[in-house]
Amino acid sequence: MIKFFTCSLFCFFVLTGVCQKANYKQAEKFMKMDTRALVGSTSVAPNYLKKSDKFWYSYRKADGVRYFFVDPKAKSQRELFDRDFMAAEISKVTHKPVNKQELPISGITFKDDERTMKFMVDTFRFEYNINTGRLVKIDSARKKPTPPAPRKKTGLFGTYSPDSSYIVYAKSHNLYMLRVKDSVETQLTTDGEIKYSYASSGTDTSTARRDARVTWFENSERFYVRRTDRRKIKSLYLVNNLSSRPTLSEYEYVMAGDENVQQEELYLFDTLNKKQIKVPVEKWKDQTIRLFTPGKKVERLYFLRKKRTCDEIDFCRVNPETGEVKVLFSEIDKPYFNNEFFNLSLLNDGEDIIWWSERTGHGHFYHYDGEGNLKNTISSGAWTAGKLIKIDTVGRTIYFEGYGQVKGECPYFARINKARIDGNGQVEMLTPEQATHEAVFSGSGRYFVDNYSRVDLEPKSVLRDNKGKKILDLASPDLAALYATGWRMPEPFTLKAADGVTDLYGYMWKPADFDSTKTYPIISYVYPGPQTEAIPLKFSIKAAYNTALAQVGFVVVTFGHRGGSPLRDKWYHTFGHGNLRDYPLADDKCGIEQLAERYPFIDKSKVGIFGHSGGGFMSTAAICTYPDFYTAAVSSAGNHDNNIYNQWWGETHHGVNEVKSFEKKTVKDSVTGKDSTITEEKVKFTSRIPTNIELAKNLKGYLMLVTGDSDNNVHPANTIRMADALLRAGKNFDLVILPGQRHGFQGMPQEFYQRKMWFHFGKYLLGDFSSDKFREIDAFMRL
Template sequence: MLRWYSIWMSLFFLLPVAVDGQQKANYKLADKYSVANAGSLLYSRAVKANYIPDSDCFWFSYKTSRGGEFYHVDPRKGKPVHLFDREKMAAQISELTHKPCNARDLSITPSFGKDKNVFTFWANQVQLSYDMKTGKCTEVPRQKPGTQQQKPHNPLSILYSYSSDRAYVAYAKEHNLWLREESAPDSLARQITTDGVQEFSYSDDASGDGKRIFTTRARWIKGTHRMFVIREDIRGLETLLLVSASAAGRPRMVTFMTGNQKYTMPGDKKVPHYELSLIDAESGKITKVAIEKWQDQYLNFLYATKDGAYLYVQRMRRTRDELDICRVDTKTGEVTVVLNEVCKPNFNDRNLSISFINDDNEFIWWSERSGWGHYYLYSADGKLKRALTVGDWMAEKIVRIDTNRREAYVIGHGREKEMHPYYACLYKVHLDGKNDIKLLTPEDANHDVTFSPSGNYFTDNFSRVDLAPRSVLRDKNGKLICQLAEADLSALFASGWKMPERFTVKAADGVTDLYGVMWKPFDFDSTRQYPIISYVYPGPQMDALDLNFTATGNHNAALAQVGFIVVNFGHRGGTPLRSKAYRTYGYGNLRDYPLADDKSGIEQLADRYPFIDINRVGIFGHSGGGFMSAAAICTYPDFYKAAVASSGNHDNNIYNQAWGETHHGVTQTVKGKDTIFSCKIPTTGELAPRLKGHLLVITGDEDNNVHPGQSLRLVSALIDAGKNFEMYVLPGQAHLYKGKKDLFWRYKIWYYFAKYLLNDNRADYYTDIDDYKNE
C-alpha cells in the first residue's frame, strides 16, 4: 500500500494541470528566458560612434547572427561602408601574429592618428597597422628602449595639484593645505591653513588620520594663483554599521557607506555643514566667504569664469524648497545673488541645472515655475530674458549649445501628444526669441542621441519595448542622412520569444493616464485565466518602467513564463519626467502614495482582459519596490494574495537624509534662537497587523544602500502582530545581489508565486534549488 501511495504522489507532482484546472508552473520555460539565457540570443542593439580625430567621420562595430562587422561613416557620403574585409583582415592577423583568428568574432579597437586612412590596433599582443586604401595590414615595429636619461619619478606627484601655469603646487597634510613653488623642494613648502582637522579637512581624505600627504579638496582657479575650497564639516555625525559575517575569519564590523563614512537620516539634528574659502597662493591670504544664509543649507560649486574673476555656487535650504545662485568675487569674497528661486513643496534635484553661455555673459536655468520643467534664458546680472521652452511638456536636459548659431538642443518628453510621454525626443530651440521649437527625432520611440564633434551631425539610437532597436545618422536640423544599423532579433524570435505589449490605464483619480508594459507567457492560451503580478518601483526620483527594447524586462519575461501575466506600470508620483503636480503627488505621503494607483490599474486590466484572474493578484519589487510590495499587501489585504519584498526601505526614517527629507518633507520650526528640523515617515511595520496574504521578505546582510535593519524592523513588527510569513537573508550580499545568491533570489520569486497563485507547491520538495531541471 505504501508503495502505491508513493507512486501516486510522484505522478501527482508531475501532472501538468493542477486540481483547480490551472496549468502547473513552467519553470523550464522561465529559465529559457532568464537574463542569462535570453541574453545569449541577442546581438548589438546600439551604435556607438567612435570619432576619428579632427573629423565628423567615425567607425563603429555591430554584431548580428552573421557575426561582427566594422563600419566607417563619412556623413558627407551618406552611407556606412565596411571598414575592412573581415575575412581578409582575419587572414592577415593570423599570418602576422602566428595565431588563429576567427573572422566572425574579430575583437579589435581601431585607433586613428593624423592619417585618417590608417589605423592601428592590437591583436594577440601584437600591434598592427591597417591602410584602408590598400587593404594591407602590417606589424608596427617595436620601439627600442631610449637612451635618454629619464627624470626620476616622484611617487607623490599624483597627489599634487598644480596651478594652470604650474608655478605652484598644492597638497594636503595633517588635514591642512600646503603650498610650494613648483621648483622648490617639499622641505620649503608653506603650511597655508591651520584650522583643518579630521572630518573638517582640506584633504580629500577627510576621515583619514592626515599623517600622510594626500590630494587636497582645494581647487585652482584657472589662469590665476588663487584657489577655492568647499570644506564639509562632518564632525559629530554618526556612522551606520554592518556585520560582515559570511567571509572566512572573525566576523567584523564594516561601515555602511563609502565616502566620508558618515550617515545622516531624516530629521537628524547633526548634519553636514559647508564652508567656502578663497586662498591666494602668492600672499597666503585666506578669505572666508560669507555664504551662509540658511541653517543646515546645502552648498555646491557650479562654475568658474575663464578669467578667474568669479565663482558661481548654489546654496539651498535644508527644506529643499528655496535656493540662490550666487556669484563670488574671487579677489574680495563678495557674494552677489543673481537668482533666487522658490519651488514648493520641493525642487526636482534630478533635473535642476544651469548652463553658462559665452563664459558668464548669459545663463540658461531649468525651472518648474510653470508647473512643467522648462528652460529660461538670463543675462549675467540675473535678469530674465525669455522662456526658451513652454507648454504642457517636460524639457529634461540640454545636450548641446551652439553659441554661434544661438541654438540649444534639448531632450524633451510629452510634447508629441500621440507618443508615450516618457519617450525622449530631441528638439532644436532658438535662444533669441524665435518660438519655433523643432522636433528632430520624429519616430514614435525613445531616442538616445550623441552629437559629432562639430555639432553638425548626431547619431540616434531609438527603440520601444515593442520595436526593435534602430540606429540612424542625422544632420543638426534632423534631416536623415542614412540608416546605420537595425538589431538582429532572428535568434530571439526563432526561440519562441514574443514582444511585450504596451497599455494605458487610469490612475485611481479616474483622470490621469498611467503607462505600462505587459508580459504574457509565450505559450499563452486566450481561453485560460492567469494570475496577474505587478512588478513595482514607485520612485519618486525615477520609476522602473521599461521604455527601450528589452528581451527580458529584467525579471518580468521569465516570471511570466512560469504562468503569469506580469505588468509594470507607472504610478502618480513615480517619475520626474512629467508635470510638477505628477512628480510631487507623493510628497508627505512617502509610504502610501502609489498603492491605490496600482490596485486601480490592475482592476482595469482585469475588466479589459478576460484572461486575467482578479482573484489571484501578486506584487513584487526590489528596494523601493520592496517597500511598496509589503505596504500594498498590508494596505489591501483582500486584494493582493502574495507579495515578495526584497531589500525594501520599509522604514525610511533610517534611510538617508537627502532622499527622505526631499521626497517626504522636513518640518522647520523656530524656537527662540534655535531652528529645529523634524521628519517622521510612516513605516511598513505599522501596517503589519493588517497582513492576510502571503509575504516573503528578502535582504542581503551587507546591503550598503538600504540597511538590512529596515527588513528586520518589518519582520519584528510582523512577529509581534502574530503573522505568518517567510524571510531569507542572503549572506555577503549588498543591495544588488550577485552570483548564486542572485539566482537563489530569482528562483524563490518563481516558487513563491507558483505556490500561492498557481497552487503549485512542487518547489517545497526540491532538494536542490534548481531541481525543476530534472523533472
C-alpha cells in the same frame, strides 16, 4: 460516495485552474537566455575621428562582429575591412589562428589623414589604409616598455598652479603650499582635523602629504577650497559575515530628520600674502552648496545654495579677490526642486546662464544674462524638457530630450529637440518616431547618431543631421533567433488612475505558451518613484525579472502611478509629497481591477505584487493596506522604515518640518561694556514618515521579505524591523537573507532570489507546492 465526491472536486479544481503547474523550466530558459549570442548589439556607439564628422563603429550580429566606417557628408557607409583578409593577414604575423568573427583587435585610432587606421593585436601594432586595403605591421610591443618618468617628489601629492609656481597639498588635514623655485613650504591653515579636513580624504589619519580639494584660478594668484564638516554625523554598521572572522564595517549615514548633517564651507586663498578668506555662503541652516566655474580656464566662481527644505535656491557669484557674494537670482519651487533634470550651464565665461525650472508646472529651459536677469524663455509648452545633450555656443543652440510633446501619446519617450538660446520658447523636434531616442553628436554638432527603441519596438539606429533629416540607416539587430525561442514583446496599455481622470501607462508580459482561453494570475511589478518608475523605456529582452516570471504561468504588468516619474508634469511627480508610504497604492489596485475587467484571461482573485528597493517598500505596503486584494508579495531590499533611510530621499519626497524658536540671550557690548538682551532665532528640523511596520498587523496574504546582509544603501535593519513587526503581530511570512549582497543582488544569490520569487508566487497564486520538495534550488530542471 463521499470519497468519490472529494476526489472529483479535487480534479475539478485542478482542471479549472485553481491548481496549475508552474512552468519553472520555461522560466529558467528565459532567465538564462544568452541575449548577447541571440541578439548581439542593439545600438551604435560612434567613434568620431578627430576634428571630423566621420566615425567608425563595431556591431555584433549572428555572424560575429563587423566594423563600419561612416562619412556623413558623403552619405556613405561601408565596412572598414574584409574580415577574411584581415584574419589571414593577422595570422601571418602572429602565427596564431584567428577567428574572423571575433577579430582580436583593440585600440583602434585614426591618423589625421582619416584613412589610416591604427590598431593592436596582442603586442603587435598595425596600420591599415581603408582606401587601398593595405595592411602593415609597424612595430612590435614585445620590447620591454619604457617606464614612465618618475614624478617630482614635490608633486607626488598636490595640485600645481597653472603657471607651475606653486603646489598645494594637505598634511594632517591642513593646507600647505610649496613654492617650486626654492622648495619653501608654508602652512596655510591650522584648524583641519578628521572629518573637518582640507584633504580630499577627510578620514585619513596619515601625516604624509595628501591631495587637497583645491581648484586654482587661471592667474595662479589664488585658489579656492571647499571644506565639509562631518564631525557630528552618526554612523551605521554592517557585519561582513563571510570574512574569515566576521568583521564590522562603519560608514557615515545621514537619515531624514537628523539633527546633525554635513555643513559646507568655501575658502579663498591668496598666494602672494598667504591670506585666507572664508566666503560667506551661509544663509539657511543645514543648506547644501554646489560650485560652478565657467569655461576651461577658471576665472570666475559661482555657487548654488539650497535650503534643507529643498524648496528654495539662490544662485550666487563670488568675487575671487574679496570673497564678496552677490545673489544673481533666486527661485522658490514647492514642494521641492526636481533633482532629476535640474540643470545650470554657464556659457561665455558666465555671461549667459541656462537654467532649468518647473516654474510653469512643466520643466523648461530659461536664459539669464551674467547679472542674473531673465532674458528669454528657451523652451515652453505643456510637456517636459529634460536631459540637456549638447550646447552649441557658436550657433547659440541647445539640444535636449523632450517628453510628452505629442498629445495623446505615452509621455515617457524621449525625443531629441533643439532650441535657440536667444529664442522665444519655440523648439524644433528632430526625431519624430514615438520611441526613446538617444543622440550622440559629432564634435561639430552637424550630425548625430540616433539610437531609438521601445520595449515593444525593435531597436533602430540612424544617422541624422542637426535639422533631424535622416542621412543613413546604420546597423540594426536581427531578432529572428530571439523570436524562435518563443520570446514575445510585451504589450502596451493605458489605464485611469484612481481619480478616474489621470492616464497611467504600462506594459504586459505573457507566457510564451499563452492561451487566451485560460485564466492567469496577475502580478504587478512596482517602483513608485518619484524619481523614476518601473516602466521600461527602451527595448529590453528580460525587462528585469518580468519576462522570466511570466513564463512560470502569470500575466506580469508594470505601470505608472501618480507621484511617479518626473518625465511628466510637476503635479504628477510631486503627487506623493507628504504621503511617501501610501500615495501609489490606490492606483495600483485600481489599475489591476481595470485590466481584469478588460481581459477575461486575467484571474482577479489571484493578484501578486513585487518590487525592489522602493518597490520592495511599496509591495509590502500594498499587501498590508489591501489585504483582501493582494494574495502574495515579494519585497526585496525595501526601505520599510524611511525614518532610517537616507536624508535626501525622505526629506525631499516626504518633506521635513522647519521648526523655529526664539531665545532671549544676554550679551555684553564690546564698546560700552554694558549688558543687553537680544532675541536669537533657533532652527531645527523634524521628520516623521509613516512606515510599513505600522501596517504589519493587517497582513493576510503571503509575504516574502528579502535583503542582502551587506546593503549599505537600504540598511538590512529595514527588513529586520519589518520581520520583527510581523513576528509580534503573529503573522506567518518568509524571510530570505542573501549573504554578502549589497543593494543590487548579483551572481548566484541573484539567481537564487529570482527562483525563490518564482516558487513563492507558484505556491500562492498557482497552487503548485512542488517547490517545497526541491532539495536543490534548480531541482525542477531534472524533473
